[in-house]
Amino acid sequence: MALSTRHLLGIKYITAEDIQLILETADNFKEVINRPIKKVPSLRDTTVANLFFENSTRTRISFELAEKRLSADTINFSASSSSVKKGETLLDTVNNILAMKVDMVVMRHPLPGAPVFLSRHIPAQIINAGDGTHEHPTQALLDCYSLREKFNSFQGLRVAIVGDITHSRVALSNIFALNKLGAKVRVCGPPTLIPKHIESLGVEVSYDLRDTLRWADAVNMLRIQLERQDIRYFPSLREYSLLYGLDLPLLEELDKELVIMHPGPINRGVEITSEVADAPQSIILDQVENGVAVRMAVLYLLAGTA
Numbered sequence: 001m002a003l004s005t006r007h008l009l010g011i012k013y014i015t016a017e018d019i020q021l022i023l024e025t026a027d028n029f030k031e032v033i034n035r036p037i038k039k040v041p042s043l044r045d046t047t048v049a050n051l052f053f054e055n056s057t058r059t060r061i062s063f064e065l066a067e068k069r070l071s072a073d074t075i076n077f078s079a080s081s082s083s084v085k086k087g088e089t090l091l092d093t094v095n096n097i098l099a100m101k102v103d104m105v106v107m108r109h110p111l112p113g114a115p116v117f118l119s120r121h122i123p124a125q126i127i128n129a130g131d132g133t134h135e136h137p138t139q140a141l142l143d144c145y146s147l148r149e150k151f152n153s154f155q156g157l158r159v160a161i162v163g164d165i166t167h168s169r170v171a172l173s174n175i176f177a178l179n180k181l182g183a184k185v186r187v188c189g190p191p192t193l194i195p196k197h198i199e200s201l202g203v204e205v206s207y208d209l210r211d212t213l214r215w216a217d218a219v220n221m222l223r224i225q226l227e228r229q230d231i232r233y234f235p236s237l238r239e240y241s242l243l244y245g246l247d248l249p250l251l252e253e254l255d256k257e258l259v260i261m262h263p264g265p266i267n268r269g270v271e272i273t274s275e276v277a278d279a280p281q282s283i284i285l286d287q288v289e290n291g292v293a294v295r296m297a298v299l300y301l302l303a304g305t306a
C-alpha cells in the first residue's frame, strides 16, 4: 500500500484510505518506540530539514525525534536565528537549504498556503507542520490515532471541538480528518470565534458548552489564539472561561466518562482547569506520545513515494 500523494500539505488533500494507512503504519512504529532499542534504519541516507518560521515545542521536537528514530539525518532551522531576519525570501531560504541535498522538508509557517507554494517550486517532499490558520495535518492524524486507541472505530463517534475555531488550524484539519473517517463533529465556542457557514464543512455548531459536552464522546479543547487576533472577540478571558472553560464541576455533572483532548500548548485556567487537564480521562499526554509514532509513519510512507 502507498499514499496517494508525495506531500502532506493538509488533510483536505488526502483520502480516507491515506489516513487509515498512516494510522495502521503508526501502530508498528508505536511498538518500535516502546522497545528498549527504539531505532529502525528505514530512513538511513535520507536528509530531512525541519524549517520552523513560527514557534513550536511539541511539533518540532516530535518531528525531530521521529526522524532520528527512523535513522534519518536531520537539520533544524529556526527563522528567529536565520538570514530571514536580513530579508531573505522563503524560496531563497529553502533553495539554499536544498542545495545542500535535502530530501524532505518539514515546515511550519505563519502564512496559510506556504507549504502548498513551496511544493510547486521545489523538488523536495513537503510536510506541513502547521501553516497559519489553515491546516496542521499531523496534529489531526495524531488526534485521530489517539481517538482510535480509545474507541476502536470512528463510525458515529461524536467529537466536539471547543474554543477559538476561527483561528485554529487544528480544528480545520480535525474536521476534515474526522469527517473522512465517519465521525460526527460539533464545534462549540462564542459566536465571534466560529466562522460563518462552517456547517458547509459537515459539522454541527453549538454555542452551549454544557449541551455539547452531553452530546460528545470526546472533546478537544482549544486554546484562544491571542497572537492571531487583531480585534477583541470577547470581553475578557475571565468571561470566556466562565462560559467556555472546562472545569471539574462541569465534568462531574456529566453521567459518563468524557475523553478529554488538547493539542497544546494549554492555557491552564482559561480553556481548561488543571484538575481536568490532569484528570484520569484526559489523554493529552497520550496525544503527545502518539505524535512521534504518527510522524514516523508519515515520514516513512512519504519516503516510499519519492
Ligand code: CP
Residues within 6 Å of the ligand: 055, 056, 057, 058, 059, 060, 130, 136, 139, 263, 264, 265
Ligand atoms: N500542538 C502543537 O502544534 O504544539 P506546538 O505549537 O508546541 O508545536
